[in-house]
Amino acid sequence: MTKQVKNQILKYLYNQKLFGFNYHSNLNINFYSSCDFNLPNSLNDLKNSVANCHLCELSKGRKNTLFSYGNNQSKLMFVCDEPTKSEDELGIFYSGNTGELLSKMIENVLNIKKEEVYITTLAKCRGSKEASFQNFESCSCYFHKQLEIINPRLIIAVGEKVYSYLMKNDEDFSQNRGKTLNFNSSLLIPIFSPIHLLKNPSLKKDTYLDMLKIKNLYEELN
Structure with missing residues (x-):
């Protein structure tokens, strides 16, 4: 089908719509989530799935997807809400002022290298607007698949939005x-x-x- 024919069909359908004819229900891409698909059991394959994901509007404005960083065998997992602007631009965790602060919190207080823990986000993309719980839902099975594979003993919910989403409460x-x-x-x-x-x-x-509390608990788990 040529571009000219496509344009003619679209023009025809648009004119029909003006008279009240609809040929399909309205499409809401936010309705779809990663849970609608079978996901791989390999972290590398899962990362590729995320990189090729366009399930919600966040994917339209992203520069990079942010999947994870650190030790896949770690018992300690840090979960953030969404990529920061710097992380989106560079495609790596611990970028920018917030990333540097989190890195210092881990290395200076926990006394371990940031590469030793596993870190990920609920939303894997950064869009033009702040990620919503609906965006977290779109990425939910990616995140839960990571949990299944990593199987951490201790999860650090970084921020109120992560805590509220994971615990499903308004406390x-x-x-x-x-x-x-x-x-x-x-x-x-x-x-x-x-x-x-x-x-x-x-x-x-x-x-x-x-x-310090996390440090003591992490040492007990090891």
């Missing part, structure tokens, strides 16, 4: 921040996100204490 984040909670077969500890700490430096002391 006050500030009251549960730093507490050890149960999430499926893993333990979960919510902490303030680096971007929140940069905006509220006075909370760094509380986060330092949370990270």
